[in-house]
Amino acid sequence: MTTSRIRNNIRTLRFHHGEMTQQQLAEKVGVTRQTIIAMEQDKYSPSLELAFRIAQVFKVPLEEVFSYQPEEPST
């Protein structure tokens, strides 16, 4: 499976925001539910604009939603 190096806490944040459903979040940020699912499974890295919209929905800074995992240096 191809995974992105960008990790996110969307699932946790949804849980802490009244168990918001994927569909509700999708509607708030203007994407399909499939895109939210793909992001939660680290199968899709959103655009910067979408990342900001998600952070805005949860009222947290961007870095609390997304983090970057640098590539492990080969030994």
Added chain:
Amino acid sequence: MSFQEKNIVATLTNFSIILAFYLFRIFQMVQTDTFTSTNLFRLWGIVALLAVIGTIVVTIFTHIVGGIVHKVKTNEDPDIKDIQDERDQMIELKGTKLAYTFSSIGVALAMLTFVLGQSALVMFALIIFFGVLANIVADLWRLNLYRKGF
């Protein structure tokens, strides 16, 4: 399976049928010694028409059936603006890029057969073959991106 994936599967089926029909007609022409420019260009026309009309019909059909299924399942009207978002557009672009690359290689190979002494008809037959095949490969790649992510 999302609406976009269903649409890709429908288009993939359409182009696979077109490719099968095209190959069947080409082999039929070769076997009956009717592989002439008139017959080949007529077949080009038929394939182009089938591709354009088939894609339009399949897309409309998927929209209608998808809308009905959505209404039955959720009892809500389907929201047209939510059908394609940035991820869908990105996947579509990646598929289109692959289709262009594949068809360009196909055209180069077709021209190579002409350079190596085959008739121009063979070259033209191969050009449309690779054109249709490029669409199939692109659709398979899009499906793969939907399933495995990118």
